[in-house]
Amino acid sequence: MEDKPMLDVHMTDHAEVRKQQRGFRNADIDLLLSLAEPCGYDGYRVSHQIAQNEIGRLKAKIQQIERLAGSIAVICEGSVVTVHHGENSKSNCRRRNGGPRHGS
Incomplete structure (x- = not known):
């Protein structure tokens, strides 16, 4: 509805x-x-x-x-470039400024 x-x-x-x-x-x-x-x-x-x-x-x-839940969409210049389930711990999002992941 x-x-x-x-x-x-x-x-x-x-x-x-x-x-x-x-x-x-x-x-x-x-x-x-x-x-x-x-x-x-x-x-x-x-x-x-x-x-x-x-x-x-x-x-x-x-x-x-x-x-x-846990899925990720990667966006570049206003376009979705890929999507994935992101089920493992290495799939954490990068910081918005493109910097390294925590713990890297």
């Missing part, structure tokens, strides 16, 4: 009280409004289908991040 624009809303005093009573956090409200679809005349709802789709998207992103 692509990111939807966040609704520009203000929390009333009543909403703040209910949020606290019901255990919602500010981040919960932000996420709810970013995922929700309109329901009724003025409500917004995260359906179970929307939730499952977003969970699947995030699980796939987590798997991708796990697969890329």
Whole structure:
């Protein structure tokens, strides 16, 4: 699911009280409004289908991040010149100024 624009809303005093009573956090409200679809005349709802789709998207992103952990992309003059997994300790990045690696 692509990111939807966040609704520009203000929390009333009543909403703040209910949020606290019901255990919602500010981040919960932000996420709810970013995922929700309109329901009724003025409500917004995260359906179970929307939730499952977003969970699947995030699980796939987590798997991708796990697969890329330790990987390196070498960039020269704005172009990616090579990529590798960088799984061994000799694959540490060089300092940005091109100086020697630590311990060399």
